[in-house]
Amino acid sequence: MASYDLKLRLNECFKELELSTADLARFLNQLELLQARVFSLPDIEKGSEHNPASIIEVTAHQGEAAHQLALQHFQKLFIHHNGLNISSKSAVRLPGVLCYAVDQSEYQAAQLLIQEVNKLKSELEHIVTVESGLPADQRFDFVHSQLRGLITLNAYRSIGYLLEPDSVRFGWANKHIIKNLSRDELLKQLEKSLAAGRSVPPYTREQWMANVTREINDVQSLPAHAILKIKRPVKVQPIARVWYRNSQKQVQHPCPSPLIALCPRSPMMQIPKLGELPNYDASAVKHKFKPESQALNLLIKRLHLYTDQPI
Numbered sequence: 337m338a339s340y341d342l343k344l345r346l347n348e349c350f351k352e353l354e355l356s357t358a359d360l361a362r363f364l365n366q367l368e369l370l371q372a373r374v375f376s377l378p379d380i381e382k383g384s385e386h387n388p389a390s391i392i393e394v395t396a397h398q399g400e401a402a403h404q405l406a407l408q409h410f411q412k413l414f415i416h417h418n419g420l421n422i423s424s425k426s427a428v429r430l431p432g433v434l435c436y437a438v439d440q441s442e443y444q445a446a447q448l449l450i451q452e453v454n455k456l457k458s459e460l461e462h463i464v465t466v467e468s469g470l471p472a473d474q475r476f477d478f479v480h481s482q483l484r485g486l487i488t489l490n491a492y493r494s495i496g497y498l499l500e501p502d503s504v505r506f507g508w509a510n511k512h513i514i515k516n517l518s519r520d521e522l523l524k525q526l527e528k529s530l531a532a533g534r535s536v537p538p539y540t541r542e543q544w545m546a547n548v549t550r551e552i553n554d555v556q557s558l559p560a561h562a563i564l565k566i567k568r569p570v571k572v573q574p575i576a577r578v579w580y581r582n583s584q585k586q587v588q589h590p591c592p593s594p595l596i597a598l599c600p601r602s603p604m605m606q607i608p609k610l611g612e613l614p615n616y617d618a619s620a621v622k623h624k625f626k627p628e629s630q631a632l633n634l635l636i637k638r639l640h641l642y643t644d645q646p647i
Contacts, residue, residue, distance in 0.1 A: 346463050346482050353456040353491070354413070360449045360495075361407040364596070367436040367446070372402040374409075374432030374594050375506070375574070375613040389572060392508075392616035397432075406434055406594040410495060415485040427489030431574035431591040433504045435608055437601050446598055447497065454494040461492040473534075496589055497596040502581040504597065505611030509575045509590075515566040519555060522564055522641070526552045551636050558645050565632060568640040572616055 376395045397405055409430045438446060464475055479486055498504070517525075530548045535541035558564075576591040589595065597608055632642035 342463065342467060343482050346460070346479075349456060349460050349463060350483055350486075350491070353453065353460060354411075356449070356453045356456055357411050357413075360453055361410055363446065363449055364434065364436070365403075365407060367438060367442060369400070369403055370435040370437050370599060370607050371398070371610060372400070372406065372432070372434045372594075373398050373610045373612075374402040374406050374430050374434075376405070377429050377431075377574075379428075389616065390618040392572070394613050394615050396612060402432060403434060406430065406432060409593060413486060413490050415487060427487060427493060427592065429574060429592040430594060431506060431576070431613055432594040433498075433576065433597055433608075433610060434594050435597040435599060435610075437605065438598050439601055443598055443600055446596070450495050450497050450596065457492055457494055461488075464488065493592060495593060495596065496591075497598060498578055499598055500580070500600065501578045501597050501608050502606070503579040503609040503611070504595065505577045505579075505609075506591065506613035507575055507577065508614075508616045509573050509588075511570045511573070513566070513568045513570055517564040517566065517641075519558055519560055519562055519564060522555055523552065526555065554635065558643065563632070563644040564635070565642050566640055567632075567642055572618075574613060 374397050376397065377392055409428070412428060436442075436446070464470075464479055468475065468478055470478055479488060526548055530545060530552065533541065533545070536544045539547065555564075574591045576589045576595055578587045578589060578595075579585075580587070599605060599608065632644055633647045635641045635643045635645075635647060
């Protein structure tokens, strides 16, 4: 059970985050907007959070309309900010970029405000995920007993900023989370799940424990040197590819929220070139050539766990 002091700190941190985010939005609204482009994505309805997306249709917004959508987006932290049928388990994404012309004082102030917001976001996440000492399945109750309806994915997500980019173009990234485990590490994880003694829908408690026991037996039968790898697909993500002419370097950023581009005013100032985010079509994705990796066998489907041993 989280202590009273920790709950108090959670609330205080969140209040500071709300105030700082509102301060940032007001400050950005007063800057000289050079251009803005954001892309709204289809809403994710309740119950469809884990469905793979084969088609994602994008709606583009530009200018002041895009600017106001972005400023509102930064401040959407609660379920009630979304429609009634919209999932609270998936953060709303609004890829794009806001480009501002700034003098030296505005340039510094913008960075400080963004850094303060991101520091509070990181602190909030640390309180919930580390300082609380709670396992993942108990954090929801801890957060929502204090901040009812908070969408933690939105609250934790940092705001990205760019300094003097020459171009910002957009695309989609298909990735996997890959983690290597030893047999002992995996057994500890499974034994902890068994000791929790809970049921996981659609299974009864007895059925779930029987499944986990079978998984433990399967892992124990493997040799100690067996390769064990979690390879879990991540939902396709919007990305931004940012080009810097002076350094001749392209940097790729995840782009679930609009990036803030700060462009110092000067007689030679050039407005960054902005690209479009195309609709996503899984059937049209062309994968770059990669060397063939070692063939692995699926051992535990629910964990996306593979091994080099014959099954």
